[in-house]
Amino acid sequence: MISNSLRLTPGTPLTVGSFGDGEALRGAGSGPVLAACEVAEIRLDVLAAEGLEPDRRLWAHLEGVPLLFTARRREEGGAMDSTPAQRRSWLETALEDAAAIDIEVASLSDYPGLLEILAGRNIPLVASFHDFEGTPTTPDLLDRLETARAAGAAVFKAAARVHTPADVAALADFQRTDHGMAKALMGMGPLAPVSRLLCAQYGSVLNYGYLGKTPTAPGQWNAARLKDAIGSVEPA
Numbered sequence: 001m002i003s004n005s006l007r008l009t010p011g012t013p014l015t016v017g018s019f020g021d022g023e024a025l026r027g028a029g030s031g032p033v034l035a036a037c038e039v040a041e042i043r044l045d046v047l048a049a050e051g052l053e054p055d056r057r058l059w060a061h062l063e064g065v066p067l068l069f070t071a072r073r074r075e076e077g078g079a080m081d082s083t084p085a086q087r088r089s090w091l092e093t094a095l096e097d098a099a100a101i102d103i104e105v106a107s108l109s110d111y112p113g114l115l116e117i118l119a120g121r122n123i124p125l126v127a128s129f130h131d132f133e134g135t136p137t138t139p140d141l142l143d144r145l146e147t148a149r150a151a152g153a154a155v156f157k158a159a160a161r162v163h164t165p166a167d168v169a170a171l172a173d174f175q176r177t178d179h180g181m182a183k184a185l186m187g188m189g190p191l192a193p194v195s196r197l198l199c200a201q202y203g204s205v206l207n208y209g210y211l212g213k214t215p216t217a218p219g220q221w222n223a224a225r226l227k228d229a230i231g232s233v234e235p236a
């Protein structure tokens with residue numbers, strides 16, 4: 001068992017360090033990882049795309065690091081084509097060590113019985129949505145948030161391409177509105193860094209940066225730098 005303790009409190013911004021490749025994961029040590037972030041994301045699809053079949057031995061060296069596991073489908077940024085059965089089996093490999101599990105809102109019905117297993121083991125569900133083209137409308141975000149809530153998610157997360165300052169403001173506004181559940185909003189693209197810091201200031205619970213050399217989304221901060229930046233500004 002690695003570390004299953006993860007406190008997701010609305011208004012407390014945690015930094016998530018996401019391993020962008022197998023080399024970064026292999027070469028990581030618990031101390032440096034915990035210095036760079038409070039939670040580490042392991043993208044099982046990224047490992048599988050490199051030919052590394054998800055297996056507990058790949059992360060056993062990260063003793064004490066809360067691990068968030070993600071098996072991303074291609075349509076939402078996954079590194080390879082995969083079937084729901086494949087992604088489910090990757091996630092099942094990780095259950096024993098998971099401090100949290102990320103499943104797309106669009107995939108919530110793809111894994112019958114899995115959400116109940118997460119609930120039974122007290123593993124928080126992060127229900128996510130990604131738009132690599134543009135920023136969704138507020139009703140669209142709300143619709144997905146309600147699906148996440150109905151599924152029992154601990155966090156609704158949305159990452160969207162931001163093209164204009166108005167897009168950044170739209171995400172930050174959604175972040176600062178009280179919807180009665182923890183949220184994590186973030187932009188992608190050249191305006192991503194400012195949007196991520198702004199959403200953190202408005203209480204985004206999970207704020208993603210990369211560990212190693214490869215970002216897992218366009219415009220991500222390096223995780224240590226993001227953690228430092230979040231710690232350097234006041235909550236808004």
Ligand SMILES: O=C1C[C@@](O)(C(=O)O)C[C@@H](O)[C@@H]1O
Pocket residue numbers: 018041043070072077102128130159186187188208209216217218220
């Ligand atoms: O969903 C997310 C957020 C993310 O897409 C980002 O925008 O930083 C990075 C992904 O690895 C993670 O699973």
